Amino acid sequence: MAEPVALAALVLDAGVGWPGWLYRLVGHPVGGFARIITACETRWNRPEFSDKSRRALGVVTVLILLGVAGGGGWLVQSLLLHWLGPVGWVGVALLAFPGLAQRSLFDHVRPVRQALAAGNLPGARRAVGMIVGRDTAALDEPGVARAAIESLAESFCDGVAAPFFWLLLLGLPGLWAYKAINTADSLIGHYEIRWRAFGWAAARTDDGLNLIPARLGGAILCLVGFGGWRVMLRDASKHASPNAGWTEAAMAGVLGLRLAGPVVYDGAAHDKAWIGDGRSEADARDISRALSLYVRACLALWIVAGAALWLR
Template identity: 45%
Template sequence: MSTAFLLVCALCLDAALGEPDWLWSRVKHPAVLIGNLIGWLDKRLNHGAQRRLKGVAVVALLVCGALIIGRALTLLGPVVEIIACAILLAQKSLVSHVRDVGAGLAVSLEDGRGKVAMIVSRDTRDMTQAQVARSAIESAAENLSDGVIAPAFWFLLGGLPGLLVYKAVNTADSMIGYRSEKYRDFGWASARLDDVLNLIPARLTCVMIVALSGQWARWPQMVADARRHISPNAGWPEAAMARALNVALAGPRSYDGQLRDLAWVNGDAPREIGASEVFRACDLLWRVWGLALGLVSVSVGVSFIF
């Protein structure tokens, strides 16, 4: 079976089942296991001298381990590959979490704050309705790339070993890839490698959103917004999502009680948004998923013919 065919099956399986509570309440999700390992290494290595070198060693260990485990799972056959790939995709769970924010906002601002606090790291206690909605949509855009398109991309290129390498590095970046004093050196390698691994997927996600929304004429503005973003990759899907929905994203937000005056994305668009825009973002997530599924399915058909 071709890798593309396995990916089609995995995309459909993830869309159908997502992350069932009955399973992950009984066993630990692979991402949790990876996170536990990274946390253990963080506690034991992130101190003293040579922190950057130790961080490089951590990333090397994660990459080698992912390659070995991925290869071992591949030897178990295509069914195992499909299930493992589906587990490491996050389409249905992403849409579910973002839609929960919209549903919460539709009930009350407090409910919306509670739901968005589950998917973002910024301060949520004093968020306005618009800030809650923007946070949910930004998370939708970034995680569409990180949790769906990038894993699918690396599975296509490198099979299950490639996908596991991506997930290990991406998880490490989310845990230790910060610019704080504690992680500036220790998390340097994971942050830089994650930037490299997401370079193409983030821009591919942007192109797919633009293709579906027909916003090609505004491409130069999207590029400008993406380049002003604090992340070298997250700004691309955010800039496309903002224009597809005709909303302003990013802007000032608070982390750990400190306000950060970040640049707006599509700043001239409406900023006072709410639940309806969050629901529209969820619809767009499924449309991008459908486009990805269609493109991979076409490649399966072409390979079958030729």
């Protein structure tokens, strides 16, 4: 059952996505996870609690999320398949596709390319500021282009490849459990003092769930890009994350660029290692090349889902 659901979800996400008017009307399903996380963090991540207690309460938060997302997904999927019989997978696909971000990611990166191509650096900085956490006000054109490409590469894993992997493997409960944990990691899985203990479980669980998809995502980028293997295998470990470096290094290798490097977050400089050994002077044309590679990688996932359905 997961095979037709995965393929249909990919097609629906690419064709429809989650348009702005719908987001303004009802928000997005991950917003529900964010509210649970915020409520737990407000109640349990208090400075008067010891680090040991906050870490334990962070584990409880992760278990709550897995129960709500995974358990809820299993219940809804079971009911749909019971009520609708052989066509129940259509309803499951409709509930699954908002967990993918093929179209959303493309639609957020494309304005950066368009602004740079038009010579509108301030507009490009604003556009890239919507998708990255670093300071963008002082970025030059190559810095903006690299930031957009890095975000595209990293988000191919946690926005597309990983949710697709868990959907194909475990169906709707797998997809939504992953999205819940990934949302928790983005909100509380930080190393700053405030979240270090409470967010530990969310960060480690997210690392585990991305372990296989990140490496598969990097391999897919190299396959559809006809290269990049050497850089991916050599430089993936240079990233602070145990997983994000795989798709970023693959993107750098295929495009012949140097990505990452020194960045500024909240006014503080961070001397990150360079990934790749090509040009660092990226521009709008490189973003176009990255988007083309991204589209081919997404289509490769369609082929995987179609092959799994045919072999079923």
